[in-house]
Amino acid sequence: NAGVMQNPRHLVRRRGQEARLRCSPMKGHSHVYWYRQLPEEGLKFMVYLQKENIIDESGMPKERFSAEFPKEGPSILRIQQVVRGDSAAYFCASSQSFEQLYGYTFGSGTRLTVV
Amino acid sequence: SQQGEEDPQALSIQEGENATMNCSYKTSINNLQWYRQNSGRGLVHLILIRSNEREKHSGRLRVTLDTSKKSSSLLITASRAADTASYFCATSKGGSEKLVFGKGTKLTVNP
Numbered sequence: 001n002a003g004v005m006q007n008p009r010h011l012v013r014r015r016g017q018e019a020r021l022r023c024s025p026m027k028g029h030s031h032v033y034w035y036r037q038l039p040e041e042g043l044k045f046m047v048y049l050q051k052e053n054i055i056d057e058s059g060m061p062k063e064r065f066s067a068e069f070p071k072e073g074p075s076i077l078r079i080q081q082v083v084r085g086d087s088a089a090y091f092c093a094s095s096q097s098f099e100q101l102y103g104y105t106f107g108s109g110t111r112l113t114v115v
Numbered sequence: 116s117q118q119g120e121e122d123p124q125a126l127s128i129q130e131g132e133n134a135t136m137n138c139s140y141k142t143s144i145n146n147l148q149w150y151r152q153n154s155g156r157g158l159v160h161l162i163l164i165r166s167n168e169r170e171k172h173s174g175r176l177r178v179t180l181d182t183s184k185k186s187s188s189l190l191i192t193a194s195r196a197a198d199t200a201s202y203f204c205a206t207s208k209g210g211s212e213k214l215v216f217g218k219g220t221k222l223t224v225n226p
Contacts, residue, residue: 004157033213042203042216043158056213091157103148103160104214111155 004029004094005074006107013114019079019086021110025094032075033104034067037089046090049075082114120217121204127223134191136220138204139184145208147180149189152201152219161189161202196226 005024013019025032030050035043045059049069060067064082069075079086089111093104121138128134138147146165150158164171164180164187171178177190191198201221205214 006157035214035216040218042218043205043214045213045215048213059213093158103150103163104158105160106150106157108157 004092004105004107006090006092006110008110009108011110011112013082013112015083015114016081019082019112019114021077021079021090021092021112022074023077023092023094023107024074025092026096026105029094029096029105031095032069033093033095034075034077035091035093037091037109039088043091046077079112082112084114087112087114121202121220123220124218125221125223127225128194130194130196130224130226132194132224134194134198134222134224136189136202136222138187138189138217140187140204140206140215140217141185142206143208144182144206146206147178147187148205148207148214149176149178149187150203150205150216152203154200158203191222194222194224196224198222198224 004026007022032049034046037043047060047067048056052071064080066078089109091106091109093106095104144166146163148163149161152158162173162178164178175192180187201219203216203219205216207214
């Protein structure tokens with residue numbers, strides 16, 4: 001049981017480039033959530049996905065950000081044309097059940113730095 | 116906003132002492148969860164308390180929930196240096212609803 005796997009751990013991008021963040025949920029978990037954390041802040045919800053479906057994207061910026069969770073493979077958070085304000089830690093969490101009986105399991109995060 | 120707010124923002128204690136952190140929120144909830152985050156790492160789920168529960172224990176952790184005051188507290192007894200971390204409360208309206216996090220309490224336990 002490898003837990004929630006995120007990669008890369010650290011990602012440096014120049015302004016205008018694309019960033020792709022990957023998340024493999026825990027085995028048996030079908031609910032994936034992406035959160036963003038700015039320095040000294042709590043986590044802010046971005047998007048909730050199940051396999052091949054976006055359930056809630058109310059926290060996603062309207063432009064440049066997209067997320068997917070394909071039938072096969074990890075969930076991907078994609079940020080196009082990155083700007084300095086996108087620099088943050090991005091965390092993925094997965095849960096087993098609709099009812100959140102046991103809380104979420106978080107990955108170690110991807111720290112994105114835009115230079 | 117449903118956002119939880121923890122206080123204090125920072126807490127420094129000696130090993131062996133108890134640490135109490137508080138969380139307030141604004142809207143009705145289905146459950147409240149506490150997470151720990153070590154510096155530069157992901158969050159670790161500590162405990163979940165449902166809106167119909169008043170108190171829950173897990174090892175050295177004790178969580179209380181007062182829905183009338185929309186507040187919760189996390190007590191860590193007999194603290195250890197390894198408890199040094201940031202602690203976040205997060206509320207949920209249940210089901211598939213997202214978690215809403217506070218800004219956290221930074222706990223330092225001095226050996």
